[in-house]
Amino acid sequence: MIDSHCHLDLLASQKDLHRALEKAKAEGLTRIMAPSITPESWQSLQALSEQYKSLLPIDTALGLHPYFLTERSIDNKADVTDASQRMLPDHLHQLEAASATLHPSVKAVGETGIDGHISVPLALQKQVFRAHLTLADRISLPVIIHHRKSHHLLLEGFKQAKYQGVGVIHAFSGNVNVAKEYLERGFYLGIGGTITYERAKKTHETLGFLLEHHFDRLLLETDAPDMPMFGRQGEPNEPCYLPDVVDVICKSYGVARNEVIATTSDNYCRLFGVKTDSHS
């Protein structure tokens, strides 16, 4: 099975990464996508991909996560607007430069997106999101998208950027109608630890719809070290817990484990252009 969203650099700051990857492999993981969050993470993830090549294939992505657009310059909220305006051209310039010569592990642009719940100005987030879409179109890679209270802004961003490509909405938690908007655009939806919680009724409803009508657009993810699985709250999430998500899909929806793993792995490889002989 493939973890389509795991922040390995953040996990490495909390756990022994070698051990975490060994445990993931022992639990049946065959591949991991590590989206990036800041310019610093681009090279460090690419280095991890090389370092662990023989243990577990690691794909990477190039992006500027909305959470971290202003982090390093901001000491207090009053500075947000000015500091973000000072930093933006520099960050976007670095993103353009990094995309000029792609490391072989780079399979996507991201993590990008819009978060309606943070103090980073929305105008800045929209501008950076559009820049990611333009870049993804230009270099023909899919995008990895973060959302929170922002579906309408993301859909508006696609239109404004005239985005022609595809990608994944990670940790999708919208209802069926919102899911359809992305599916019509050819997007995939990432499902993770949220479904291990019974209270996540809306996500369960959408998952049921996906399994019945769009199984070919479903990806699995942990979002480690965030989004702990049910019963594992209070400890960092890890890729080795991805089977918890598979178990819920098997038990709640009556889909065979092999089918969940094979279909979501095929979906991942199709979206990110990964060629592989085996997903077992």
Ligand SMILES: [Zn+2]
């Ligand atoms: Zn993420």
